Amino acid sequence: xxxxxxxxxxxxxxxxxxxxxxxxxxxxxxxxxxxxxxxxxxxxxxxxxxxxxxxxxxxxxxxxxxxxxxxxxxxxxxxxxxxxxxxxxxxxxxxxxxxxxxxxxxxxxxxxxxxxxxxxxxxxxxxxxxxxxxxxxxxxxxxxxxxxxxxxxxxxxxxxxxxxxxxxxxxxxxxxxxxxxxxxxxxxxxxxxxxxxxxxxxxxxxxxxxxxxxxxxxxxxxxxxxxxxxxxxxxxxxxxxxxxxxxxxxxxxxxxxxxxxxxxxxxxxxxxxxxxxxxxxxxxxxxxxxxxxxxxxxxxxxxxxxxxxxxxxxxxxxxxxxx
Amino acid sequence: xxxxxxxxxxxxxxxxxxxxxxxxxxxxxxxxxxxxxxxxxxxxxxxxxxxxxxxxxxxxxxxxxxxxxxxxxxxxxxxxxxxxxxxxxxxxxxxxxxxxxxxxxxxxxxxxxxxxxxxxxxxxxxxxxxxxxxxxxxxxxxxxxxxxxxxxxxxxxxxxxxxxxxxxxxxxxxxxxxxxxxxxxxxxxxxxxxxxxxxxxxxxxxxxxxxxxxxxxxxxxxxxxxxxxxxxxxxxxxxxxxxxxxxxxxxxxxxxxxxxxxxxxxxxxxxxxxxxxxxxxxxxxxxxxxxxxxxxxxxxxxxxxx
Numbered sequence: 004x005x006x007x008x009x010x011x012x013x014x015x016x017x018x019x020x021x022x023x024x025x026x027x028x029x030x031x032x033x034x035x036x037x038x039x040x041x042x043x044x045x046x047x048x049x050x051x052x053x054x055x056x057x058x059x060x061x062x063x064x065x066x067x068x069x070x071x072x073x074x075x076x077x078x079x080x081x082x083x084x085x086x087x088x089x090x091x092x093x094x095x096x097x098x099x100x101x102x103x104x105x106x107x108x109x110x111x112x113x114x115x116x117x118x119x120x121x122x123x124x125x126x127x128x129x130x131x132x133x134x135x136x137x138x139x140x141x142x143x144x145x146x147x148x149x150x151x152x153x154x155x156x157x158x159x160x161x162x163x164x165x166x167x168x169x170x171x172x173x174x175x176x177x178x179x180x181x182x183x184x185x186x187x188x189x190x191x192x193x194x195x196x197x198x199x200x201x202x203x204x205x206x207x208x209x210x211x212x213x214x215x216x217x218x219x220x221x222x223x224x225x226x227x228x229x230x231x232x233x234x235x236x237x238x239x240x241x242x243x244x245x246x247x248x249x250x251x252x253x254x255x256x257x258x259x260x261x262x263x264x265x266x267x268x269x270x271x272x273x274x275x276x277x278x279x280x281x282x283x284x285x286x287x288x289x290x291x292x293x294x295x296x297x298x299x300x301x302x303x304x305x306x307x308x309x310x311x312x313x314x315x316x317x318x319x320x321x322x323x324x325x326x
Numbered sequence: 327x328x329x330x331x332x333x334x335x336x337x338x339x340x341x342x343x344x345x346x347x348x349x350x351x352x353x354x355x356x357x358x359x360x361x362x363x364x365x366x367x368x369x370x371x372x373x374x375x376x377x378x379x380x381x382x383x384x385x386x387x388x389x390x391x392x393x394x395x396x397x398x399x400x401x402x403x404x405x406x407x408x409x410x411x412x413x414x415x416x417x418x419x420x421x422x423x424x425x426x427x428x429x430x431x432x433x434x435x436x437x438x439x440x441x442x443x444x445x446x447x448x449x450x451x452x453x454x455x456x457x458x459x460x461x462x463x464x465x466x467x468x469x470x471x472x473x474x475x476x477x478x479x480x481x482x483x484x485x486x487x488x489x490x491x492x493x494x495x496x497x498x499x500x501x502x503x504x505x506x507x508x509x510x511x512x513x514x515x516x517x518x519x520x521x522x523x524x525x526x527x528x529x530x531x532x533x534x535x536x537x538x539x540x541x542x543x544x545x546x547x548x549x550x551x552x553x554x555x556x557x558x559x560x561x562x563x564x565x566x567x568x569x570x571x572x573x574x575x576x577x578x579x580x581x582x583x584x585x586x587x588x589x590x591x592x593x594x595x596x597x598x599x600x601x602x603x604x605x606x607x608x609x610x611x612x613x614x615x616x617x618x619x620x621x622x623x624x625x626x627x628x629x630x631x632x
Binding site: 218 | 353354356357359360361363364365366367368370371372374375377378381382385429430433434436437438440441448451452454455456457458459460461462463464465466467468469470472473474493496500524525526527529550551553554555556557560561564583586587590601602605608609612613616617620
C-alpha cells in the first residue's frame, strides 16, 4: 500500500491557479498595475525634474559649489557649505537629544505605563507629530526664542569653554533654537516606531530574564534593546530623514546666517530652509538653478538615509506611516 | 549527579532586615532611575504638546469671532478682515489632492496585497517606490511641482498645490491601506474563492467594504498631515492671494498655512493677532481630524476583535 502525499499549496500558489481568464479580473489587475506605474514614474520624474532644474548650476558651478561659502545672487556667487554645515549641525543636535528621549518614551509606553495611561499618552505623543510645522515655527519665534535668549548667558558662562556655547545673540534666533524645534518634531516619529518594536519583543524572553533575577533596566538592556536594535536603528534613520528635510519651522527660527560658526548660538541656515525662503524671491536663473542644486543634495541625502533605513531594518517593516 | 556539597548558603538569620544590600541595591537603584527617567520623558512630551496647544489657544482665542471666520481679508493688505478665503482655499486644495491621491494609493495597496505576492519582483519595486516617496522631504516635492507645472505655466496655482499635497498624501494612504488589507481575514478571500466569485468582484464587494473604515481613517490622517504642509505649498502657491475662489487654475489660491506664514512676517500687532487666530483654526481642524480618526480606528479594532 502506498500513500500519496500532495505538496502543500501556499496561498499565493492557489491564487495563481484560479481565475486567470476572467475579463473583470484582467481589468482590475490592469488598473492596479496602471496606478502602481504612475506612482513609480512620479518618483522617477521627481528625481529627473530636480536634477534637470539644477543642471545649469551644476555645469556652471561644478563640485566647487559644495565647498564654497559665499552666497551672493547678484554677483552670481553660490556656495552650499554653510547650508550643509547648518543641516548637519541641526540634525545632529536633534538626534542627540531626541534618540535617548524617544527611547525613554517608548520604554515607558511599552513596559511601564498602566494600560489606561498607555492608551492616552501613546496617541498624544503621536499628536505631537500632527502639529503643522508653521505653527511649531511660530511657537519657536514667539515663545522659545525669548526663552533661549534668557538662558544663553547662563549656558555660555557655564559651558562657554567648549566653544559650542558662544556668547549669545540678541535675538534668540539661532542654530540652537532650530535644533530644539526639530528635536520636538523628530521625537514622536522615533518614539512611536520604537514603542511598536518594543511591544513586539516576545514575552517569554522578558519573563525569562526577570525569572533569572534581572531588574527592569537589565531586562531592557539585556533583552529588549538587543532584539530590536536593527529596527530601532532604522527608526532613528527615518527620524534623521525628517530632520534633514524640515523646512518651515527651521526657517522661522534659524536666523538666516551666512557664516559657519562653531557656536550654536549663532544664526545659520539649512538646505531646506534656504530653498523655501529664497525660491520666492528669485533674481536670476542661475540663482533658481543653484537652489535646485541644493535640492539635489537634499534629495540624495534623504534617499540615502531612507535606503539605509530599509537595509538596516531587515526583518522589520518600519516604513509605517507615522501621520 | 551534581555536587551539592559545594553550595554553602550563609546561615539563616531571621532578624536580618528584608532590604537588598550591596550590588543588588545598586542594580535596583539604577533600574528605578531608568523607570523614573522614562516616565519623565513621556510626561515631557505630553507637556510640550500641551504648552504649544495652550499658547495657540491663549493668543488665538482673542482673534476668533464669527466675522473672522466668514469674512475675506482686506484685498490690498492692511489690518482687519477675516480668513474665510483661506479656509475655503485650504478645503478645495486639500480636497482635490485627496481626490487624486486616494484612488492611486488604494490601487497601489490592492496591487501589493491582492495581486502581487510578497516575493514578486514588481511588488518589491513598488514597495520601494512608496517608501522612498514617503521619505522625500516635502520641500523637494514642492520644487518638483514647481519645475513640472508652475514654471512652464508662469503662474502659481491652487492646482499645483493640490498635486503637491497629493504626492505627499499618496504614500501615507497606500501604506495604511496596505496594513488594513492585510488585516482582512484570509477566510473572507477563501470563502469568495470557494463560491466561485471572480477576484475583482470579491475585491469590490467583500474585501474593500470590510476595509473601508480603515482606509477612511488613513485618508483622514493623510488629509490632516497635508492640510498643515506649508513649505511646498508656499513654493508653488505662495504669491499674495486673499480672495475667496474655487477656481484652481492659473492663479494662486489662498490657504491657511501660507496665510499664517505671511501674517507672521507682518510686523504689526494686528497681523500677529490674526496669525494666532488662523493658527488656532488650523490647529483645531487638524487635531479634530486626528482625534476623530484615532477614535474611529480604536472602535474598528474593537469590532474586529484585535
